[in-house]
Amino acid sequence: MERLAVGIHADGEALLKAFPGAVALCDLEGDTLIVNNALIVLTGAHPGGMVAKHVTELFAREFRPAIDEALAKVAMGHRVKDIRAGCLTSHGTTIPVSLALSLLEPAEGGTQLAVVSIRDSTREEQLAGELNRTQSESESLLAELDEAYQQLRRAQDEQVRKERLSVSGELAASVAHEIRNPLAVIGMSIQYLHSKLSPGHAFRQCTSAIVKKVKQLDEITTQLIDYGRPRKLELEARDLHRNLNQVLCLAKSKCLAQQVKIIKRFDRGPSKVICDHHLMNQVFTNLVMNALQAMSKRGVLTVETQFDLQKNQAVIHIGDTGCGIPPSVQAQLCKPFFTTKHNGTGLGLAISHRIIDHHHGSLTYTSKTRGRQRGTTFTIKIPITPPEEKSPTG
Numbered sequence: 001m002e003r004l005a006v007g008i009h010a011d012g013e014a015l016l017k018a019f020p021g022a023v024a025l026c027d028l029e030g031d032t033l034i035v036n037n038a039l040i041v042l043t044g045a046h047p048g049g050m051v052a053k054h055v056t057e058l059f060a061r062e063f064r065p066a067i068d069e070a071l072a073k074v075a076m077g078h079r080v081k082d083i084r085a086g087c088l089t090s091h092g093t094t095i096p097v098s099l100a101l102s103l104l105e106p107a108e109g110g111t112q113l114a115v116v117s118i119r120d121s122t123r124e125e126q127l128a129g130e131l132n133r134t135q136s137e138s139e140s141l142l143a144e145l146d147e148a149y150q151q152l153r154r155a156q157d158e159q160v161r162k163e164r165l166s167v168s169g170e171l172a173a174s175v176a177h178e179i180r181n182p183l184a185v186i187g188m189s190i191q192y193l194h195s196k197l198s199p200g201h202a203f204r205q206c207t208s209a210i211v212k213k214v215k216q217l218d219e220i221t222t223q224l225i226d227y228g229r230p231r232k233l234e235l236e237a238r239d240l241h242r243n244l245n246q247v248l249c250l251a252k253s254k255c256l257a258q259q260v261k262i263i264k265r266f267d268r269g270p271s272k273v274i275c276d277h278h279l280m281n282q283v284f285t286n287l288v289m290n291a292l293q294a295m296s297k298r299g300v301l302t303v304e305t306q307f308d309l310q311k312n313q314a315v316i317h318i319g320d321t322g323c324g325i326p327p328s329v330q331a332q333l334c335k336p337f338f339t340t341k342h343n344g345t346g347l348g349l350a351i352s353h354r355i356i357d358h359h360h361g362s363l364t365y366t367s368k369t370r371g372r373q374r375g376t377t378f379t380i381k382i383p384i385t386p387p388e389e390k391s392p393t394g
């Protein structure tokens with residue numbers, strides 16, 4: 001049988017050339033001896049252009065070191081599979097391929113050769129890319145779904161909380177309403193009796209204590225009615241800095257007595273907001289009073305504002321350097337009648353929450369009970385123009 005210069009029989013070469021997979025035959029230095037038809041079809045190159053070249057030249061530069069390394073392994077008798085490479089074509093493009101290299105043992109007297117089999121892995125790469133895309137798409141869909149679920153749960157919890165508060169508030173308001181009239185009669189009568197007693201009278205101390213307590217009860221019933229049956233908002237464009245200044249002015253003497261420093265960081269831009277400013281005053285007063293009550297002696301009361309017309313949002317922070325709110329208290333906060341104070345009604349935050357809710361806003365807080373950041377900051381966010389109002393603020 002005729003043996004070719006490369007050391008394989010002529011019918012072996014014919015077989016190799018007709019083989020459906022792309023194959024190159026080279027010596028162990030990597031010089032190409034034969035390329036088969038399938039490889040010519042794959043690369044579109046002229047067969048003569050490939051023979052005698054180094055086999056790595058069939059591939060893009062960055063893959064050549066790996067192929068050289070594989071050739072060295074083949075020379076030691078190993079078989080190397082699944083080398084990813086980019087095969088160069090005559091059109092200047094690169095086709096993703098997978099290579100397998102093995103040693104071709106010669107018939108006696110012949111030289112050892114390496115068979116480089118080249119498989120087009122374009123489809124595989126495409127599928128892998130699609131799989132990756134689908135995987136990351138489904139991951140982000142899952143994340144979105146999870147976020148939507150969490151939002152739904154939060155909204156549901158909030159709805160339940162609001163309904164519960166509205167029922168208990170309505171009940172409390174009805175009771176308070178019934179108490180108010182008899183209380184007014186008691187108040188007026190006791191004041192009349194008190195005025196009739198001579199200054200040194202033995203009963204004067206009692207009547208004075210009753211007058212004080214009736215006044216306190218009247219304040220509580222008013223608060224309960226405010227909480228249970230909130231009145232309709234009386235909206236008007238209002239400079240909120242004016243309100244904050246008023247509240248801080250009233251708190252000034254208490255701050256002086258407690259050695260509390262006031263820091264104002266007011267936004268320099270327009271600070272008008274469409275709101276019920278009497279109710280907003282109530283919220284600011286509640287929060288400032290709570291802050292002062294949390295700082296028994298010395299501290300800093302910080303009031304900061306930001307008005308973002310583009311976001312249609314006014315943000316007011318009221319911060320203190322007081323005792324902070326421990327986790328056990330945080331769990332109860334904003335529940336009506338929850339208080340840790342001797343004389344507190346526990347309605348301040350519940351009422352503030354309601355007022356801010358009615359302004360389509362939010363009331364949140366951050367708090368620390370120890371460390372350099374000790375203290376509490378309440379944050380009010382309300383729209384500058386409420387959603388149902390069309391015209392912007394002046």
Ligand SMILES: Nc1ncnc2c1ncn2[C@@H]1O[C@H](COP(=O)(O)OP(=O)(O)OP(=O)(O)O)[C@@H](O)[C@H]1O
Pocket residue numbers: 286290291294320322323324325329333334338339340341343344345346347348349350376
């Ligand atoms: N800035 C704050 N620092 C520490 N604790 C606070 C602060 N604000 C509120 N709290 C806690 O939240 C509780 C509830 O506050 P809330 O204003 O609703 O009622 P209160 O202040 O106790 O009574 P009042 O009805 O007189 O306002 C307080 O008793 C206090 O324990």
Ligand SMILES: [Mg+2]
Pocket residue numbers: 286289290344348349
């Ligand atoms: Mg309070």
